Amino acid sequence: MAARKKRRSASRKRREARLKVGVWSGVAALALLLAFWSTIWPYVVGVLIFGAVGGGGWWLWKTDRLVRGNDRRWRHAEAVKAGHRTLAEVDAMDGTQFEAFVADLCQRDGCTDVRRVGGTGDNGADVRARLPDGRTMVIQCKRYNPKRKISNGEVRNLLGSQMHFKAEVAVFVTTAYFSGPAESCALQNDVVAVHRDHLGLWNNGAALLSLQAVNGAGQGDRRHRALRRATYE
Known part of the structure; x- marks a missing residue:
């Protein structure tokens, strides 16, 4: 029982340590971003625009595939239902x-x-x-x-x-x-x-x-x- 409590305590401490590292890393990244914003903002904006364009293109491609697939299935069903039978x-x-x-x-x-x-x-x-x-x-x-x-x-x-x-x-x-x-x-x-x-x-x-x-x-x-x-x- 005591060993189980020790393992739980050690696991909780590791999670807390990872959380602290993540928080401090985020704070440090934000501080660097603010410090060099005047220099890097064009790159940040470019990355965001590129991501938006890429995401929009991916969504259009997936939508087109979905519509085409549904159309093929509908046409196949219609062909089976009426005509194209021996x-x-x-x-x-x-x-x-x-x-x-x-x-x-x-x-x-x-x-x-x-x-x-x-x-x-x-x-x-x-x-x-x-x-x-x-x-x-x-x-x-x-x-x-x-x-x-x-x-x-x-x-x-x-x-x-x-x-x-x-x-x-x-x-x-x-x-x-x-x-x-x-x-x-x-x-x-x-x-x-x-x-x-x-x-x-x-x-x-x-x-x-x-x-x-x-x-x-x-x-x-x-x-x-x-x-x-x-x-x-």
Whole structure:
């Protein structure tokens, strides 16, 4: 017990001695600074200015790195969320995930008021939004096996949904292809028919509105359809 008290006392004395040395060193440095202030003040001011400039530059550099890093992470997250996915990844989604994926692509293209409304009692609409030019839009989403065909009746259901919501634009998005009658129905009624190949274009960065220029194209003739069926067998 006595030995412990001695060690504590010796430690306290060493701390007090170091404190005294520090105080007297500071006093001595201050005295020298005051004594030679007229000579050294330009150097002191120069050091302070240099330190301020260097500190400001370091802060700007760190801030720039932080902002750039956050921007890269945001862009990466957006790329994963909407677009830059393979169609094989899209095929692995369930219906709800596919609807959310389509809604994300709409947001990427600058659409506003984007809402996923698919589900029971959806009146034939899975996504509703407003295009960048202000027109209202209703979207039907069908994540089907590529071998399956979108029927004429499914396109007509979308037309009924368009009338119900009084939407100006109707879009049918699918991971499959349209039957001949379904494609004809879509073209006759100005429905944007986004089949699997056009979905790939949209997913890879093409704007939704740009797909209107190729509406009704890309499914190929009978020979191409036969090759496609063989591919997905």
